[in-house]
Amino acid sequence: MRQKSDVLMSLVFFVMVASLFPLAIGPETALLRRIAPGVLWVGALLAAVLSLQRMFASDHADGSLEQMVLSPTPLVVTALAKTLAHWLLAGLPLVLVAPVLGLQFDLDGRALGLLTLSLLLGTPVLSLVGSVGAALTLGVRGGGVLLALLILPLYVPVLIFGAGAVEADAAGIDPSGHLMLLGAMFALGGFFAPWATTAALRISLE
Amino acid sequence: MSSATKINWFRFASPPAFYPLAGRLWTLFTVLAVGFAAVGLWISFFVAPTDAQQGEGYRIIFIHVPAAWMAMLLYVVMAFWSAVGLVFNLRLASMMASAIAPTGALFALLSLWTGALWGKPMWGAWWVWDARLTSTLILFFLYLGFLALQAAIDDPRRADRAGAVIALVGVVNVPIIYFSVKWWNTLHQGASVSVTRSPSMASLMLWGMLLMVMACWMYAAAAAMSRVRSIILERERHADWVKDAVAQSR
Numbered sequence: 001m002r003q004k005s006d007v008l009m010s011l012v013f014f015v016m017v018a019s020l021f022p023l024a025i026g027p028e029t030a031l032l033r034r035i036a037p038g039v040l041w042v043g044a045l046l047a048a049v050l051s052l053q054r055m056f057a058s059d060h061a062d063g064s065l066e067q068m069v070l071s072p073t074p075l076v077v078t079a080l081a082k083t084l085a086h087w088l089l090a091g092l093p094l095v096l097v098a099p100v101l102g103l104q105f106d107l108d109g110r111a112l113g114l115l116t117l118s119l120l121l122g123t124p125v126l127s128l129v130g131s132v133g134a135a136l137t138l139g140v141r142g143g144g145v146l147l148a149l150l151i152l153p154l155y156v157p158v159l160i161f162g163a164g165a166v167e168a169d170a171a172g173i174d175p176s177g178h179l180m181l182l183g184a185m186f187a188l189g190g191f192f193a194p195w196a197t198t199a200a201l202r203i204s205l206e
Numbered sequence: 207m208s209s210a211t212k213i214n215w216f217r218f219a220s221p222p223a224f225y226p227l228a229g230r231l232w233t234l235f236t237v238l239a240v241g242f243a244a245v246g247l248w249i250s251f252f253v254a255p256t257d258a259q260q261g262e263g264y265r266i267i268f269i270h271v272p273a274a275w276m277a278m279l280l281y282v283v284m285a286f287w288s289a290v291g292l293v294f295n296l297r298l299a300s301m302m303a304s305a306i307a308p309t310g311a312l313f314a315l316l317s318l319w320t321g322a323l324w325g326k327p328m329w330g331a332w333w334v335w336d337a338r339l340t341s342t343l344i345l346f347f348l349y350l351g352f353l354a355l356q357a358a359i360d361d362p363r364r365a366d367r368a369g370a371v372i373a374l375v376g377v378v379n380v381p382i383i384y385f386s387v388k389w390w391n392t393l394h395q396g397a398s399v400s401v402t403r404s405p406s407m408a409s410l411m412l413w414g415m416l417l418m419v420m421a422c423w424m425y426a427a428a429a430a431m432s433r434v435r436s437i438i439l440e441r442e443r444h445a446d447w448v449k450d451a452v453a454q455s456r
Contacts, residue, residue: 129375132371132372132375133372136355136368136371136372137355137358140355140358140359141358142358143358146354146355146358149347149350149351149354150351150354150355150372152347153344153347153348153351153376153379154348154375154376154379156344156379156383156386157379157382157383157386160386160387161386181386185382192378196371196374196375199292199367199371200368200371203364203367203368203371204364204368206361206363206364206367
C-alpha cells in the first residue's frame with residue numbers, strides 16, 4: 001500500500017458496491033432503510049478482502065519482508081504494525097465514508113451513528129483476521145480468490161454482530177450487547193492474530 | 207506393567223512404521239463400518255417404527271444426524287493433528303490432518319444435502335437461514351478453504367504448515383459461529399439426544415441412529431487410514447522402503 005491509488009481503490013469499490021444495491025433492488029425508501037446495515041457491512045467486507053492481498057505482497061516481491069524477519073524488531077511487532085497500517089489506509093476510510101453512504105439509504109442520525117460505531121469496532125477485526133490470510137497466501141497460485149475463500153467464512157461473526165447492532169436498534173432492542181461482542185472480538189483478535197500472522201509469514205518465507 | 211509389554215507409540219510417528227499399521231487399521235475399520243452399517247441400516251429401514259408426526263420422512267435422520275456430528279468432530283480432529291504437526295514438527299500428524307479434511311468436507315456436504323431433502327417436505331423450504339444450517343454451511347466453507355490452500359501450495363511441508371494455521375484459526379471460529387448464529391431466529395429443532403437428559407425419541411430409533419453414528423465414525427477412520435497411506439506413498443516415493451513395499455504388493 002505505497003500508492004495513493006491503492007487507498008482510493010478499495011474506498012471507491014466500497015462506494016460503488018453500496019450504490020449498486022439501490023439500482024438493483026429499486027429505490028423504495030423503507031426497503032433501503034431496512035437493508036442498509038447489511039449492504040454496507042458486506043461492502044466493507046469485500047473492500048477489505050480486496051485490499052488485503054497487497055498487505056505484504058510488495059514487501060514479499062522486493063525482498064524487504066525477509067529483511068523485516070531478520071531485523072532485531074520482533075516479527076510480531078512488525079506484523080501488528082503492518083496490520084495497523086492496513087486498517088488506517090483501508091479500514092478507517094470506509095468508516096469515515098459509511099455515514100455518507102448511509103444517507104443514500106435514508107438512515108436517520110441514530111442509525112448512522114450506530115453503523116459508524118459498529119464499523120469502527122469491526123473493521124480492525126477484519127484487518128487482524130485478514131492479515132493471517134494475506135500472509136498465508138503470499139506467493140501462492142491464484143492468491144486473490146484463495147484469500148477470499150479462506151477469509152470470508154472467518155468474517156461471518158463480525159458481519160452478524162456488526163450489521164446486527166443497527167438492526168437490533170431499529171427493532172427496539174438494546175444494541176450494546178452486539179457492540180460489546182464486537183469489542184471482545186477486537187480484543188481477542190488483537191492479541192492472537194499478530195502471532196498467527198507471524199507464524200504464517202515464517203511459513204511463507206521458508 | 208512390565209516395560210516389555212509397553213507399546214512404543216512414538217515408533218508409529220515415522221511413516222515407514224505407520225504405513226503397515228495403517229493398512230491393518232484400514233481393514234479393521236472397514237469391517238467394523240460395514241458391520242455397523244448393516245445392522246444400523248436394517249434397524250433404520252425395517253425395525254424402527256414410523257414416526258407419529260413425520261411419517262416415513264424422519265428416517266433421513268439416520269444419516270443426517272451422524273453426518274452432522276462427524277462434520278463437526280472431524281474438523282476438531284483435523285485441527286488437533288494440525289496443531290500437533292505444527293508444534294512438534296511431525297510430518298505424520300500433518301499427513302493425518304490432510305487425510306481427514308476431504309472426509310470432513312464430504313460429511314458437511316452430506317448433512318446439508320440430507321437436511322435440504324428433509325426440509326422441503328417438512329418445512330416447505332430447501333433452505334432456511336437458521337443457526338444450525340448456517341453454521342454447517344460455514345463449516346463446509348472452512349473445509350474448502352483448508353483443501354484449497356493445501357492444493358495451491360506445491361511444497362508439501364509448506365502446505366502442511368499453512369493448512370495448520372488456517373485450521374487452527376478456523377477452529378477458534380467454529381464455536382463463535384455456532385453461538386453467533388444462535389441469535390438468529392431458529393427453525394431447526396433442538397437436539398434429540400443429549401448427555402444430560404434422557405433421550406426424547408423411541409429407543410429403537412435411538413439405537414438405529416447410534417449404530418449409524420458408529421458406522422460413519424468407522425467409515426471416516428477407514429477413509430483417513432486409506433488416504434494417509436496414499437499420502438505416505440506419494441511423499442516418500444523416493445525412499446527405499448516404499449519401493450520394497452510396492453514391489454511386495456505386486
